[in-house]
Amino acid sequence: MVPVRAPELAVPASVPYSFSSQPRLLPPRPKYRPRQQANAAPREKSPVHHCNIMIDPRVVRGNVLSVPPPPPQIIHPSTLGVKRHRRAQKLAKRLTEEQIRPGTPEPVKGREHVYVQTELYLEEISDRIIEIDGECQTDEFLDRPPTPLFIPAKTGKDVATQIEEGELFDFDIEVKPILEVLVGKTVEQALLEVMEEEELAQLLSHQRAFAELRNAEFAELQRLEEQDRRIREEKERRRLEHLEKLRKQKETAEKIAARAFAQRYLADLIPSVFNNLHDSGFFYDPVERDIETVFLPWLMSEVEETLQKKILGRTMLDSLIRVVVEKRLDEFRHSPPSDQKEAPAEEPGATDGAPEVSGEADAADEPVAEEEETDQPVAEEQPTDFISSQLEEQGQEATADLETE
């Protein structure tokens, strides 16, 4: 006998069924029936074994939303016998259903069976579901147009309130903070502006100070530059002057040295020049020159003349003697006198000195005379003066003799 639930619980569901309990782990269901134990104690569920929730038949499987939940069981659904019973029922039902509907006979030969839809509206049966892609895109951001003026329609009732003087607020007290803020903000803004201007003025004055310093330094720089330039120019000028002075000094020294040297060099120039000139005969005593040029040539020419005369005389004498000798020779040949030969032998010995001079012109001299001439030229040279004077006398005598003849 299964326990019967209380009658109020058997009311058909007007409120959807709900059940809740504290979650607890379900005890496992062993795979095999446990062996009948000897003590045949009522089988209790052994909570030690845990079971997989996926194969737990107690968990509702399948669509839970469309199928109406089974009405609440009168019996507790967890008894094993009931479960077995229900399973058997299900199986029987399935078998009967299958048996009720006979299958279609096999097709006749030559024909084919085709499945055809016979409902009112045909259905396309296909695996593939028709899909259509659609997309949408937001527009580029436009400027938000100005909101149109929205004045909501008047709804509701108008209610008015009358406020008496002094009820709502006290002006004097309320206005203070407002005024404070107003004045404060204005003053603050004014201060900011004034500070900005002051800052600008400070910056400007700072700039001016810097510019002043810069200008002063610059002017100093230029002054020093100018000074430097002047000093450099001055130095340059002085240096050039000094150089000029040195150069002039050097030149003067050189000039002096040159002068001294020239003086010394030319010191004995004059004497030597005079000497040279003197030696080359430029300075002559006119009387001496005169004597030399005029007198002496004349003298020499006179002497020469005289000598020529003497030579002439001697030549004459020679020719005379020759004639005489030839004559005597002829005479001797005819009658050989020996003492007359001695006499002309002295004379030809004496007169041979004279025809030396004329011996050159006289080519018909005898070889005896020539020998005598060669023997006696040395001896004859010395006493030429003496002989010349003798010959002179003899020549004079000969001429006198000739003249007298």
Add this chain to the structure above:
Amino acid sequence: MAQPRISAYLPPDTDPTKAALAFGRRALPKLNEELQSPELLTQQRALMALCDLVHDPEKVYQAIALGFLDSLKTLLGHQDQTVRQKATEVLSVMASHSIGREGLIRSGVISALAGLLDDPVDICRKNIHQTFDMLAKLPQGAGGVLQAGLIPPLVLKLKTELDEIQELILDTLSNCLRVEVSEALEAGAVTVLKEKLSHPSTAIRSKAAWVLLEISSHAEGKMAMCNEEVIPVLLSLLEDTQPEVQENSAGALMFALVTPQGRSSAMGAEAIPPLLTLVAEETSKARLNAIKTLTLLAELPEGRQTLLAHRDTFLRGLDDPSEAVQRAAEIAITVIDWKP
């Protein structure tokens, strides 16, 4: 809904003359597109909004990166004067930031602005000159102004412009002429500046003296100063009532007297007494410059003689709080005591 709590945010800025600003990063690109739109009103409103934005350095950086300068350059030639005025204002505010200055120099805005020097509207010209002034404070900016060949037109403008603008021009010139001076001399700057030295306005006199100082720091400038006989005028300015004028004219003299001709002309014009008064005055700003000028004069023999008598003035300068003045006084004493 009104609350008794005071909001921390400023009230909403609903100026109808300004274009609406897009949010965040889109603000400047949108303004750029609006600037290029053909409608005049859009352009004007965009320019007004841009003027306010450009006070922020980050916006300046972004604007330059986006290429605003090209659109602004195109707008400079617009017929409408508001557009031109605002465009020049934007450029002048950009030039007050360092990023803006670099961007302006790189993109060659200087030559574009040069075309507007003869603009009939005063504010445009003033903004242009302000831009030049800020740009010339940078060395590259000064170089850019010189390369754009702006010096001769600026010098010419000095003769004809309004006083405020003349001050700006003088500032620009002073920064540019520090670099190179030949173009200005050819344009006859020294003559123009000599006239300006006798202008009634203090600022113009002092700035003109400053420009002369920069000119005479170059060698050709010194020659020009001697030729144009500016030194006597500067000497008369030494007795001016305003300290800046005194200071600047003493500075100009300081540079001009480096040349021998300058020195002799200064001695001829009796330069020493006013300079000595300037040095003796304890609070004068011109002390440094005056001491330097006297040092230069002391290198001449006559100057040295005269200054030997006033040696104690320089000794007092040694106790001056400013270090530069002390050094200058020491150098002056060394020069005075020098014996050949």
